[in-house]
Structure formats: structure tokens, C-alpha cells
Amino acid sequence: MLSHQTFATTTRGLRRDTPPMKLFEKAKRYGIWNPSDIDLSQDQQDWRKLSDEERDVILRLTAVFQSGEEAVTLDLLPLIMTVAQEGRIEEEMFLTSFLWEEAKHTDFFNRFLIEVAGAPADLSRYHLDNYRSIFYEALPQALSRLKDDPSPAAQVQASVTYNMIVEGVLAETGYHVYHTTLRDNHLMPGTMRAVDLLKQDESRHIAYGIYLISRLIASDDSLWDVAESAMNALMIPAVGIITEAFACYDPVPFGLQVDDFANYAMMQFQKRVARLEKARGASLDDIARVTQEAIDANDA
Numbered sequence: 001m002l003s004h005q006t007f008a009t010t011t012r013g014l015r016r017d018t019p020p021m022k023l024f025e026k027a028k029r030y031g032i033w034n035p036s037d038i039d040l041s042q043d044q045q046d047w048r049k050l051s052d053e054e055r056d057v058i059l060r061l062t063a064v065f066q067s068g069e070e071a072v073t074l075d076l077l078p079l080i081m082t083v084a085q086e087g088r089i090e091e092e093m094f095l096t097s098f099l100w101e102e103a104k105h106t107d108f109f110n111r112f113l114i115e116v117a118g119a120p121a122d123l124s125r126y127h128l129d130n131y132r133s134i135f136y137e138a139l140p141q142a143l144s145r146l147k148d149d150p151s152p153a154a155q156v157q158a159s160v161t162y163n164m165i166v167e168g169v170l171a172e173t174g175y176h177v178y179h180t181t182l183r184d185n186h187l188m189p190g191t192m193r194a195v196d197l198l199k200q201d202e203s204r205h206i207a208y209g210i211y212l213i214s215r216l217i218a219s220d221d222s223l224w225d226v227a228e229s230a231m232n233a234l235m236i237p238a239v240g241i242i243t244e245a246f247a248c249y250d251p252v253p254f255g256l257q258v259d260d261f262a263n264y265a266m267m268q269f270q271k272r273v274a275r276l277e278k279a280r281g282a283s284l285d286d287i288a289r290v291t292q293e294a295i296d297a298n299d300a
């Protein structure tokens with residue numbers, strides 16, 4: 001049976017100057033937007049003006065985001081439990097906002113589907129092979145493994161899959177698709193407002209993932225190999241999600257070019273690998289400082 005020997009808050013005190021507490025402060029300020037308050041009236045009018053193919057692209061994009069947000073909401077708990085069991089109260093406090101935000105993202109896309117897209121029936125047809133390999137398999141497997149194996153290596157695998165690939169590469173590339181499809185065509189201002197807020201939430205999630213993986217690599221350099229090989233293995237299906245979606249259209253509506261988005265995903269990937277590599281041989285103080293700089297600059 002678990003028993004507590006001591007409490008951080010009544011011994012050492014909360015470490016308010018650490019990256020997780022700084023992220024928690026930011027979450028309390030910026031993560032409190034309400035998906036129910038987003039005005040979708042113009043979006044409803046814009047939807048009616050689109051061609052069938054244009055609607056299909058937006059429905060596909062929404063279908064992968066909607067279930068992606070559900071997946072990250074469902075799958076995060078074992079990581080929160082692992083951090084809690086290690087007594088990392090500051091990290092757990094931040095992670096409470098993280099999970100709540102994922103639930104709100106799930107909430108928003110559901111509103112879009114019902115109120116803008118006319119409550120379409122089953123959208124699973126938009127989940128193709130590469131999508132399934134990450135969201136139906138790799139993500140839940142990497143996170144649920146922590147229930148039996150909370151080792152540092154399993155934590156690295158989980159956070160690389162969740163924070164670096166799903167959030168850092170795929171969600172970031174998805175926002176870029178939203179911008180190119182909707183904002184550049186002056187369409188659906190409510191949805192774009194939500195996507196902007198969601199992207200801001202995600203930047204805190206990614207910053208936490210970089211902090212977590214960096215802290216683990218700094219404590220044990222052999223974990224760099226775990227991180228690097230997980231990144232490389234997952235990048236293949238991650239780019240596959242982009243190419244398999246674009247292959248469904250010829251030409252692709254809105255003038256979208258597959259290379260723009262595959263290259264964007266590669267750029268995000270390389271940026272995260274470079275950030276993680278900086279943790280090699282670094283002290284925990286260095287990692288806290290570098291994370292803090294990225295948080296201040298809003299650049300995870």
C-alpha cells in the first residue's frame with residue numbers, strides 16, 4: 001500500500017521557479033478559454049458556400065484532429081500517474097491543466113462537427129493506415145506501457161510519441177493546414193480563433209515534453225539513443241499520414257501542395273531532435289534555464 005512519508009509543500013515548499021510551475025502559471029492565464037464561447041455563425045455560412053471537395057478536405061482534417069484530441073485525452077493518464085508516483089508535485093500540477101485542455105480541444109472539434117459540418121455520421125473512413133498505426137496503436141501502447149513499466153526509458157518512449165510526434169510534428173503541421181486552407185482564404189473565423197487558442201495550449205504541452213525528455217537524458221545519456229530511435233521510427237508513419245491524405249485528391253482543393261506540408265513536418269521534427277540533443281551532458285540547471293527561455297519566447 002502506498003503511504004506518504006513527507007509532503008513537498010510542507011517541507012521544501014513548491015518550487016515556483018521551475019519550468020513546470022512556470023507552465024502551470026501560463027496555463028492558468030491562457031488555458032481558460034471556453035470552446036462553448038467560440039462564435040461559429042460565420043463558419044456555418046462559409047461551410048454552405050464550399051464545394052463538395054473542399055468540404056471533404058475540411059472534414060478529413062477535422063476527423064483526424066477530433067479523434068487525435070480524444071486519443072490524447074484518453075491516453076495521458078498513465079504519464080500523470082507516473083509523475084505523481086515519483087512525487088513530482090510541480091509537474092503533476094501542470095499536467096492537470098494539460099489533461100483539461102485536451103478535453104476542451106475534444107469539446108471544440110465536436111462542436112464544429114455538429115454545428116458547422118451538420119453532424120456527419122461515422123468519420124472513421126478518414127483514418128487511413130498510417131494514421132491508424134500512430135493513433136490506434138503506437139500512442140496508446142507507449143502510454144499504457146507506463147502502467148506496468150514506469151522506467152525512464154518507457155517515459156522517454158511515451159513522451160517522444162505523445163509530445164514530440166503527435167503534438168510537435170502532427171498537430172503543428174495540422175495547424176499549418178488550417179492556416180493555409182481557412183485563414184489564407186478568409187474562411188471560418190470562429191474555427192481559426194479556436195485553432196489559435198489550441199495551438200497556444202499545445203505549445204505548453206510540447207514545452208513540457210521537451211523538459212521531461214531532457215531531464216531524463218541529462219540523468220542518463222543512454223536514453224538519448226531511446227529518444228532518437230523512437231523519433232526516427234515514428235517519423236515514417238507521421239509523414240505517411242500527410243502523404244496518404246493528399247493522395248486522396250487530384251488536384252487537392254484550395255491549391256494545397258503535399259510537399260509544403262511534408263517539408264513543414266520535417267522542419268518541426270528536426271527542430272525537436274535538435275532541442276533534445278542539447279540535453280546530452282547538460283546539467284539539470286541548464287535544462288531548466290533553456291526550457292525557461294523557450295517558455296518565455298513561446299517557442300517550444
Ligand SMILES: [Fe+2]
Pocket residue numbers: 069072101102105202
Ligand atoms: Fe490538444
Ligand SMILES: [Fe+2]
Pocket residue numbers: 072102167201202205
Ligand atoms: Fe496537447
